[in-house]
Amino acid sequence: MSASQPPPASGTAEGAAYADRYAAETPEMTAARTRALQLHGSQPVEPATGAMLAVLAAGLEARSVVSIGSGGGLAGLWLLRGMRPDGVLTALDGDPEQLRAARKAFTDAGVAPGRARLIFGTPAEVLPRLSPAAYDMVVCAGPPR
Template sequence: MSDAHWTEVDQFIEAKLLGSDAVLMAALENNAANNLPPIDVSPALGKMLMLLAQMAGARHILEIGTLGGYSTIWLARALPPDGRLLTLEVDRKHARVATENLARAGLSDKVEIKVGPAKDSLAAIQPADPFDFVFIDADKQGSVDYVDEAIRLGRAGTTIIVDNVVRCGAIVDDANNDPRVAGTRRLYEHVARHPRLNATAMQMVGSKGWDGFLLAQVC
């Protein structure tokens, strides 16, 4: 099968199960108009994130890596009326665009964007309530640190999802020295031996190519 066929299947899924969404489409269009990289989650994965957060009964969500806020919108839609989402973004331009997209989506009152290096922002967080759901979609070199912070800031039962953990199969290529691949391998090793994590990972193909995500629960 070709990438074109994968994209066609994604489009079929979106047409049958997601339908059109003017708010989400406007967010992607605004991202493109501001020259943000087109690396948002796919619509199908975005809805999966929303459903998983709802299934987890999440009231307090943490996102590491905002970009233009496309995945943020999906996650924020999973929250109950009194729910809150904190999203961390290192790039001020990305955060500005995300702010516009969240305002258009009517979610500004549910979402706080914190700008700066994620490690610094995370170290400063002392939440009154633990996070119930954490989505990590940031620099892969920092994935181990981000997962450790998700555990610290979560509770027993917290769901953690890390995106882009297959990297077109590069994780099994020992000769690949890409820092993002090395960071992802370290993530697998760390999660596998962590006493407080129960995890799996899924590889996926689709409009975004060949990749996958890691799903873990804090014990």
């Protein structure tokens, strides 16, 4: 398919592959993807999905976002790309290795320490403790266990 051809129909594997080609990951995102794929149970977001998360966060002018399931930090990097510069991402995960990978991804990408909050625990444990109506967006990138 050439660049001048229209994109394939949405909802198809071919359409998803087309979208992925145009969602550019930074080198830090590529490194986060590589690390996440090496972790047990991790399925990092695809580039087109990540780009859509960034667009949604930007459209909401999100200042406060919760990400359930850190995916090694890749979804968080996409969300931070779309969030306001003063926005704070709260990433929660019940897997300490996933959180360590997310912390490394955020550090490697130069995310200021105050912009990302990493919380260990399952959604059932953590979500009830978060302030109601304090978040502009909640993303579930992992199993809701």
